[in-house]
Amino acid sequence: MCVLFIFSSSFGWTQKNTRILFILDASNSMNVDWNNNQTRMEAAKEVLIQEVEKLRGIPNLEIALRVYGHQTPVTNTYQDCNDTKLEVPFGINTVDAIKSKVKSIQAKGSTPIARSLEAAAGDFPDTLARNYIILITDGLESCDNDPCIVARKLKDKGVKVTPFVIGLGMDLSYLDKFDCIGAYSDAESKESFRNVLASIVSKTLVNTTVQVNLNDITKNPLETNVTLFFYESGTSTLKYTFTHTLNRKNLPDTLVLDPEVKYDLVVNTLPKLEKKGIALQKHTHNTIIVDAPQGYLKFIATKNNLNPNFQMRVTLKDDSKTLHAQNLNSTQKYLVGTYDLEIFTLPRTYQRVEISQSKTTFVDIVPAGIFQYTVAKACVGQIFYERQANQWEWVCNLDEGPLEGKWSLQPGNYKIVYREKGQKSSAYTKEKKFRIDSNKTLLLNL
Secondary structure: OEEEEEEEEEOOOOOOOEEEEEEEEOEHHHHOEOOOOOEHHHHHHHHHHHHHHOOOOOOOEEEEEEEEOOOOOOOOOOOOOOOEEEEEOOOOOOHHHHHHHHHHOOOOEOOOHHHHHHHHOOOOOOOOOEEEEEEEEOOOOOOOOOHHHHHHHHHHOOOOOOOEEEEEOOOHHHHHHHOOOOEEEEEOOHHHHHHHHHHHHHHHHHOOEEEEEEEOOOOOOOOOOOEEEEEEOOOOOEEEEEEOOEOOOOOEOOEEOOOOOOEEEEEOOOOOEEEEEEOOOOOOEEEEEEEOOEEEEEEEOOOOOOOOOOEEEEEEOOOOOOOEEEEOOEEEEEEOEEEEEEEOOOOOEEEEEEEOOOOEEEEEOOOOEEEEEEOOOOEEEEEEEEEEOOEEEEEEEOOOOOOEEEEEEOOEEEEEEEEEOOOOOHHHOEEEEEEEOOOOEEEEEO
């Protein structure tokens, strides 16, 4: 198990200087095998060294390193709860010193998280910069102090604590222990840990964050699980793609975007939503609000014994443009509103439906019936449907070759107009009216 917290102590977002204090857990439990034939310690050291190297040469940035559990071995009868030390203080160009120290560290001691956090508050020269602590640890406090109490003390001293907790291979039941500190997420591999750490470090450097509130009908940001496209405003240049997510607190996830760019946002709901010319405020948290209330449309045929395989064309009310082609026995999410449906039965079925917030609207197709015919000689002809009184709508053509035909038709009144193929006069035209009922078969001998 490996957990990462990030704490920020920030006084004035307009300050350019940034300080990041890495706290590395070197307790004995970090020697347990994790994955990829590495111990937790080996994986943590590898990822930390690589991420620290990426910070080389970044202007207005200072980084430092504190380690705990690396000086005194833990035994069955003793653990050193004061085993925490600032190994590399803040300064300019400390990347090499931190990498060298991390490589030499051996995990062997206890896990004094609370005392390390308390001591770390004094590692920063002042509170004028944007100060962050990133703590990498493999689990829970092993000494007698409570990290929650320390977190409250830091807040009382004016230190704003906003942690991200990432549990690597952690028993998820442990995560409740960190509620008093802040948000958390879990990762199950070294690679996912690498991605999360890189993302958090990026947030500390850029410090321009964004959340997209997809509001429901009550203006609460509870809609989610759609793709977001961020284009450079006024262009077709796609800068970022995200799957919108609600975090464990059921709030929109935090994104890191370049604040120098203006954006056009496309929210890929059905139909899609667009918000253009978005300018981000630098060095602060931005909220983009999009009204996106949604409900569900379920397409079924519960009483049809013929096992149909229909599709349904969905359009906005009074709009001829196809929005979606939905298959039978599927459920699709749409924005709240009114939609026109064209269902590819024989003949076409048309329907208008209302989609309501978080509710499922059912479209249940009326069961078809079977129409069969036989002829003595090959015929040409067409089948028509009486949609309104004496208003005949073409349905299909007869196949000119075979002496029999079969169709699944929706219930209603029909007529078949035909003549023998070999006859060369329209005077030989015949017609016969018939009715189709659901789940019944009609056989006509023409």
